[in-house]
Amino acid sequence: MLGEATPADGYSGVENYVDRIVETAVLNAIAPDPVARRAFLQAVGATTALAAIAQVFPLGAAKALAQDAMKPEKAKLNVGYVPITCTVPLLLAHAMGEYGKEGIEVNLARTPGWAIVRDKLLSAEFDATHLVLAMPLTMTMGVGGPALNTYVSTIQNVNGNAITLHVKHKDRRDPKDWKGFKFGIPHQHSMHAMLLRYYLAENGLDPDKDVELRVFPPPDSVANMAAGNLDGMLFAEPWGQRAVFEGVGFLHMLTRDIFPDHPCCVLSVTDKFVKEAPNSYGALFRAVVRATEFADKTENRKQVAELLAPAAYLNQPKTVLEQVLMGRYADGLGGVVSEPNRIGFKAFPYESTAVWLLTQLRRWDMISKDVDYQAMAKQVFLATDAAKRMKAMGLEPPAATSIKHMVLGKEFDPAAPQAYVDGFAIRRA
Numbered sequence: 001m002l003g004e005a006t007p008a009d010g011y012s013g014v015e016n017y018v019d020r021i022v023e024t025a026v027l028n029a030i031a032p033d034p035v036a037r038r039a040f041l042q043a044v045g046a047t048t049a050l051a052a053i054a055q056v057f058p059l060g061a062a063k064a065l066a067q068d069a070m071k072p073e074k075a076k077l078n079v080g081y082v083p084i085t086c087t088v089p090l091l092l093a094h095a096m097g098e099y100g101k102e103g104i105e106v107n108l109a110r111t112p113g114w115a116i117v118r119d120k121l122l123s124a125e126f127d128a129t130h131l132v133l134a135m136p137l138t139m140t141m142g143v144g145g146p147a148l149n150t151y152v153s154t155i156q157n158v159n160g161n162a163i164t165l166h167v168k169h170k171d172r173r174d175p176k177d178w179k180g181f182k183f184g185i186p187h188q189h190s191m192h193a194m195l196l197r198y199y200l201a202e203n204g205l206d207p208d209k210d211v212e213l214r215v216f217p218p219p220d221s222v223a224n225m226a227a228g229n230l231d232g233m234l235f236a237e238p239w240g241q242r243a244v245f246e247g248v249g250f251l252h253m254l255t256r257d258i259f260p261d262h263p264c265c266v267l268s269v270t271d272k273f274v275k276e277a278p279n280s281y282g283a284l285f286r287a288v289v290r291a292t293e294f295a296d297k298t299e300n301r302k303q304v305a306e307l308l309a310p311a312a313y314l315n316q317p318k319t320v321l322e323q324v325l326m327g328r329y330a331d332g333l334g335g336v337v338s339e340p341n342r343i344g345f346k347a348f349p350y351e352s353t354a355v356w357l358l359t360q361l362r363r364w365d366m367i368s369k370d371v372d373y374q375a376m377a378k379q380v381f382l383a384t385d386a387a388k389r390m391k392a393m394g395l396e397p398p399a400a401t402s403i404k405h406m407v408l409g410k411e412f413d414p415a416a417p418q419a420y421v422d423g424f425a426i427r428r429a
Contacts, residue, residue, distance in 0.1 A: 072280040076105045079284075080117050080129035082186075083110055083314050084218050084236040085324055086157045086265035087130040088304060089345055091314070093291035095307040102283035108313075113217035114187045121270060122148055127277070128284060130156060131268040132190035134357055136380050143189075143367055149271035152349045152381045153281075154288055156265045159256035160324070160343035161192055162240040163199065164249045165232040166225055170333065173252065175203035182212045184221050184233035191264050194360040195255050196234040201426040202408055208364070208428065225249055236264055237324040237343065238316050243332070245320050250332025256341060259407045263346075263353050285389055289347045293395070296345040301325040349386055351377040352402040352414035359417045365428035373417040377402075 044052075081087045091108065093099055099106040109126065111117050114135065120126045122145070136150040165172075172178070178200070185193040197207040205211060216224055221239045224230050226248045233239070234255070243249030255262060267288055274281050295304050305321035308314045314321065323329035327340040354377035361367045383401035390397040405412045412420060421429060 072102070072104050072283050073277040074127065074280045075103065076107065077127040077280060077284065078107050078109055078125060080109045080111045080120055080126040082113065082117065082130060082218055083316075084265070085160055085238055085314070085321070085343060086236045088295050088308060088325075089154070089156055089288050089292040089347070090130055090267055091308050092295055092304060093287040095313065096291065096294070098287035098291055099284075102287045104280060104283045104287070106284070106287075112219060114190075118145065121150070121268070122146065124270070124272065127273050127280070128153070128267060128269045131266055132187050132192070133263055133266055133353075134189035134191065134194075134361065135187070136266065136268045137354060137358060137376060138189050138361070138367070140380050141367060141371070141376070150380065151269055151271070151274065152354075153267045153269050153285055154292065154347040154386065155263045155349050156267060156292070156345070158261045158263055158344045158346050159254065159341060160264055161195070161234060161236050161255040163196065163232060163234050163252040163255070164225075164240040164243050164332075165252045166228075166230065166249055167247070167332065169231060170250060175200060175205060178205060178231070179210045180212075181231035182214055182229065184214050184216045184224060184230045184235065186215065186218050186221075186235050188213070188215055189361060189366060191262060191357060192234045192236065192255075194357060195258050195262070197364060198360065198407065199253070199258055201424065204426075206426050222246055222248065238314070238320045241320050241324050241329060242316065244330055245317065251329075251337075254339065254342060256339075259356075259405065261341075261344065261346070262405075263350070266349070282389065285386075286393060289390065289393065289395070292345045292347040298326075298340060347386070348390070348397050349381040349383050350398070350401060350403060351381045351383050352405060352412075354381045355402070355414040355417050356405060356407070356412055359412075359421050362417075362429050363421050363424055363427045369429065374414070377414075 079090065081090055094106055094108055111120070114132060117126070117129050117131060118135065118139065121129050136152050138144060139148050139150040141147065183196060185196060187193060193213065196213070200207045200211060207213060214230070218235050218239055221233050221235045222243045225233060225243055226246065232252070240249065240251055244251060269281060294300055302322060305318055305325050309316050309318040309321050324343060327342040328336065328338050329342070331337050351374070355373045358367065358371060358373050358376060362369065362371060387397040387401070402414050404414070421427065
């Protein structure tokens with residue numbers, strides 16, 4: 001069961017989590033040498049060792065003081081989300097009671113689109129929110145509105161999107177034949193938009209001249225395709241699969257086939273919230289990461305679909321969610337596809353993915369040419385902080401915060417971002 005204590009993780013809930021920190025600190029102070037400490041614990045057992053320590057050290061009082069110090073400053077949090085599968089961990093933590101285990105009550109505020117989310121985060125009506133990947137970067141830089149230091153706490157999902165075309169275009173599968181198409185995207189700066197632009201440009205189309213990109217709230221995407229307002233779209237699921245389910249679209253290409261394991265959406269917080277309510281932030285982080293770990297396991301996906309299909313969460317047919325989450329789905333062309341990696345849930349925020357996204361924003365002249373790619377990625381993507389928090393939870397974060405990526409078979413080196421931008425034949429910058 002999600003979040004339950006086991007011998008492997010040793011705690012569940014904020015009280016046991018704090019107790020574990022205190023016990024570890026006391027043991028480390030008494031036996032600072034790690035080899036000797038391990039030998040001692042193996043010889044007598046942790047329970048016996050702690051019982052002996054408690055005879056001469058006020059261990060119970062220390063735990064009580066620590067728990068008091070770790071109490072959430074804000075016990076009730078307002079957290080925004082747009083109803084897409086990218087927000088599974090955030091919603092799942094609510095559905096399975098993970099927030100309560102951390103001593104916080106989370107009010108999930110369903111929001112139709114990203115402009116409203118941004119406004120509510122700026123006004124502090126939301127303590128935290130689900131955002132498309134680029135928004136914490138552009139909000140911090142003040143692109144499109146007032147600058148607000150905004151951070152990526154955790155990645156909500158990897159992959160999980162598809163280029164979906166209207167069924168009338170079943171015989172126009174070659175992108176070179178898409179001049180004049182109208183495509184729907186959720187946000188002009190989102191990973192969806194950047195992946196679509198990249199794919200079009202790699203096939204010789206200028207996304208600003210040869211096609212039209214239209215921004216819609218994700219819940220409006222399928223209706224607009226059904227009405228004939230869109231030839232294609234690239235939204236987070238379940239909307240591509242929902243278009244197939246409704247008989248109006250087919251899946252042309254999964255985004256994992258463009259950029260394997262690309263991040264899509266994030267849990268984001270402001271500098272103000274982290275500084276004023278650090279314990280509340282830590283509680284939120286732990287609850288969401290536990291839900292992320294649970295959702296990533298294939299054997300849990302049917303349960304996830306069942307929990308999140310209702311109107312209180314994603315408001316989708318369970319069949320649609322199962323097809324997305326299980327990776328066995330109808331493609332709208334008469335076939336059934338098995339792709340277990342269609343969507344994944346990985347919490348760690350690689351800085352290198354932020355650098356790649358910034359190169360694409362720069363490529364299309366959406367951010368200033370003087371951007372410091374690595375510095376901005378490090379400032380906004382709290383990778384080092386996430387690694388420390390994950391380790392404290394007994395999880396093993398990646399060894400590096402930045403790695404090389406493959407995009408349509410071409411290597412991206414985050415150490416040379418501007419050279420990467422300059423190498424594109426089709427670009428605005």
